[in-house]
Amino acid sequence: MYQQSGVNQNQRARESEIRTDPSAFSVVPVVLIVGQHADAVVAELRHSAPGGEHWHLTSSATPEDALRLTFAPAPDLLVLQVDASISETHPLFEYARLAWPETFFLLSTPCTREEVQPLFSQYGDMPLASPELASLCAAIAHEVATLSHGSLRGLSLPSFLQMMEWEAKSLAIRVQCEQDWGRLHLKQGRLVDAYVHQQQRYGEAAAFEILNWQDTTVTIERSYRNEHDVIGQPLTSLLMEAMKRKDEGAHAKVLRLDDFILDKESKEPPVLEWDQAQAALPPTLFPAPIVFPSEEKSSVTIPQFNIANVKDTLDTALETIDGAIAAALVDYGSGMALGMVGNGVHLEMAAAGNTEVMRALVGTLKMLGIQGGIEDILITLDKQYHILYIVPSHPLFIYLVLSKDQSNLAMARYKLRTLTQDLNI
Template sequence: MLTRVETKKFLLLLSRQAVQLEQDLRRHSREAAKWRIETTFSVAAVISAYESFPPDLIVLDPAAIEGELITLLEHAKRNWPRTFFSLLSDQPESAFQAVSERFGSLPMIAPGGSPEVSREIEKEMVGLVNGKLQGLMLSSFLQMMEWEAKSVSIHVSSADRWGRIHLYQGKFASAYVHPLRLPDKEAAVEILTWDNISIAVERSYHNHKNAPLLPLSSLIMNAMVRKDEASLSAPLSGELETGAHEDLADQFLFSEDAFDLPPMIGGNDALTVAEEIDDDEMELYIIQNSVSVPSREIEKKLLSKPNSRDILVGDILSIDGAVAAALVDYSSGMALDMVGSGIDLELAGAGTTEVVRAQRRSMELLGIKGQIEDMMMTLEQQYHLLYVLPGTTLFLYVVLRKEQANLAMARYKLKAAAAQLQL
């Protein structure tokens, strides 16, 4: 279990009609009660009043503010890397092309009825990701950004290295590795090969939509191939294997950092709150695994069921291309039953457990409701599929040969096999 203290999300409404916008928002959005909301119409007031505590999101009407939009965006670019903007305007996007080319994507909210505008503002606020994330697979996080069609910059650091991957509506736009001068695609692949990373989500100033956009899947695949080649060429020592295994247990850390400096990893100190905080500006969040059936009860019942191994052998290993399968409890990382060969299923189960946990934490941070049903990891020669049993901490895990597998049929059969293990 990890405890963290996090600031309330801070929304600033910048318009001469900002007070009415706030009233409408509080009337039509249940989420608004959780936020700190302030209003003004002056750009100068924003810059001076919130220098040390910048907003998470600024919603502004360019035609109804005092001051220049460019002045505010320039200040945010230098000082507020994690402040996002939405423009409340009935003008076409082309009217803001020069601004977008200079400051990146600026989501548009069309003026209309107060319920519609409130819903759009709520959507932007709920989708914000705050803080710094550690112990999360970058490929999984990028896939979530792609699913959510996010336009963001992903700041990634590992030891003394750092870089950024810029996305526009979930597609790859550009990347940078400090201090190297690598082409965009090469920089992205380089970042994707790093281990023990820390991730921060920032506003992107280099994702203008006229840039050539690429799907993330090809970059992720190239990075996997490069990592596989590197692991084959470098001998593994027992000490390295142990260290890598322990790193799987990294948890989320939350802090702030300067825009042009890599996030710093503070070890145990990163879990403490260094500054005094006001109760009315802070909320306490407890992150823990929430399950409807205790793990020990699950293990006891399943080990007493005579068909658990029959299902693994008869149903799952009969899937075209299947070479190994396991039943894993992701609350402990232990494999309860294993069949097949060609892979260390105990180690694979522990590693995949961290993927499931990280996905659950990320869904919580992103405000995505519902349960994980299944997940897939694509390697150079294999597919790794898992299916989470509803209401439990268990998942079925199967390794498939890529050239022999039919993914659609494999997912169908895996779900059917999981149905036989419902508790």
């Protein structure tokens, strides 16, 4: 690590304070201000920023002096003050690329975004702030308030990406799973590039692979690859396509030759009940009904193999849709529930009541002369969503109850569409 030289006593004292209190790093932000007016910025932050008197603030007059400072851990935020144009390469950014991957930057300059675009092309997008003292301190306080610290585990990666989109963040999300790791690069909340390490994949293919990983650990880093939008799709479209690919992979059945070969030591084939024998055969193995001839020349016809029954569909809805509490398949001709799973809702009563809602809406559309079928009905409560999703070509709807805080409405509706396509009655 760099040795200290040319740094004033106040800088050394503040640096010593940072190193000797490592327990504060997880909750107290470490901010490095670099520029000729850095001391004035530090003084103003301690006075005006919310909680600023408790921050670990270090100032340095030049980038060269900043590189001689020793940080353990690295700064959470580095504020660089420049009075004129800045070169495309910069020693502080180059050092941070290798040693401080989780350090975020704020550039304070009178230049426009177009004038510093060459720097962004080299080091990725970063926020700009006015050099005026009050505006700069307000920008620093905003960045500190939205910093993310450490690693996150056990969260829904799609939901986390949507949160970053709402916050319009420019950063990299390092995603670690058991067999591989990769990065998702965001610019102002938009997913613009991705990378998978083991297979050296980039762009859209890498993004879809990461979005299908399970049991991941997420770390927030600065992005050096978010200046160009390589993927070129909205985040919602990417998430829906990733869910579709995951569903297709989950429903695909791999047929092996061993499944149809009897054990060599077996004298005779195993005896199965008819339902077991039917379930053991893939649906496309015999495209036409099979007739078993007998001595009396009578025949038995094998019924068509069902892809999914009602219970399997409802169980899948509860297991795979975030925030799902209860679900039922309802015949809106009679108001009766054909299947129910979950708890917290009187599903039989809900089936009858929502049947009246469905009938009333169908009648209203007919009176108004509005053409076209209903895809779904959404009922929004204080803490829940209730979705009535029509099963195509059947007088049925899936009634799904979602926890508002834990669900993603767009993905829930997409999942319901996929499940109804696989539903055979």
